[in-house]
Amino acid sequence: MAKDITVYWGSGSPPCWRVLIALEEKKLQGYNSEMLSFEKREQKSEKVMAINPRGQFPSLKYGNYVVNESCGACFFLENQFKDQGTRLIPDCPAEQAMMYQRLFEGLAFWQKLGAVVHYEWKVPAAERHDSAVQRNRQDLTVELQLWEGYLAKGPGPFLSGKTFSLADIVVFPILAFAIRFGLKADRYPKLAAYYNALKARPSIKTTWPPTWKGSQAEDILKDI
């Protein structure tokens, strides 16, 4: 089955990383992994556009099925390979409710993080305002405090409780991205502990963004 799966992805993108973690957790090693380049704009290349008219990474094909949206791809892999590898949607209703809640909240986290880290890339120079930068940073601070609180209240150790789930797959790469961009562990000790516990997990360690190894990003978030 794994050989029927192809994923186009770019290094350092949390959405791409999610899909790679899910593939590892579902024991789908042997899939066709094509790391392409954001710098060369290969997300707009012919072979990507052929399955993904948005011209984005990740793009995932399994046989004739295409699911390019990262969360959708993770859900689809879980449903198609339910009894293989890690069960990623908890059966316990309490954990399941928490998983859905945290997973979709993760999209707000990513949006707020992106608004800070990608500001200059997203907003043309003539439209930039210090007031917007300050507001975005404040919004991200509030967001991080929410997540710090979630982990403090538990149940833990994972986002939905005792079992690793799709919520961790969606949110961990966002947190790792924040830490790479300078988020300081001493300001968010619960998030830092969660990060440190999960970064050694085989599915995560194996798929760590290759372009992050041995290089340091800017410290954009050091005062957040």
Next chain:
Amino acid sequence: MAKDITVYWGSGSPPCWRVLIALEEKKLQGYNSEMLSFEKREQKSEKVMAINPRGQFPSLKYGNYVVNESCGACFFLENQFKDQGTRLIPDCPAEQAMMYQRLFEGLAFWQKLGAVVHYEWKVPAAERHDSAVQRNRQDLTVELQLWEGYLAKGPGPFLSGKTFSLADIVVFPILAFAIRFGLKADRYPKLAAYYNALKARPSIKTTWPPTWKGSQAEDILKDI
């Protein structure tokens, strides 16, 4: 079971509407429906904040389980009441893949629609730029053309194929919102046909936003 469910919602919000449609489809009539007011900022009221620290609608409680994120709530209801009412996640892998793809693409559609319709509400006066307005409108046009193309290519009649699914529950309210704000059917005939076919569906008709009845919104989108 339905009597153990409480939903706080506001009229006219696509995320809220999704949850109401899902409750109808899953035959959960008899749930506690509390329509509250955005104008009075009741999303920040004590009883909402008690279950939803983000202070947003919808907020859904089922027994002791809380899922406030609209898509998460729909997934959770489907999983908890799988064999009751409409099956909202197709078993057919092709339809299932398409469902996940369109559902999560719906979030991009909503983001682009909101960037146009909510621009003045979201962006402080001193930070507004005609160039941003034009770009947002162009991005929304491209987005709408994508969806028009999806419906033209089929398989239809629903977003994921032959069966009504969570993808329709997530996307239909966004499309209805666009039409309420002036989107012209003759520019997007496939989207208009889809809208007209679904608006008579009992789950949708019953939950039509009460504040939309007998009133007309602005024509913000008439030239899109």
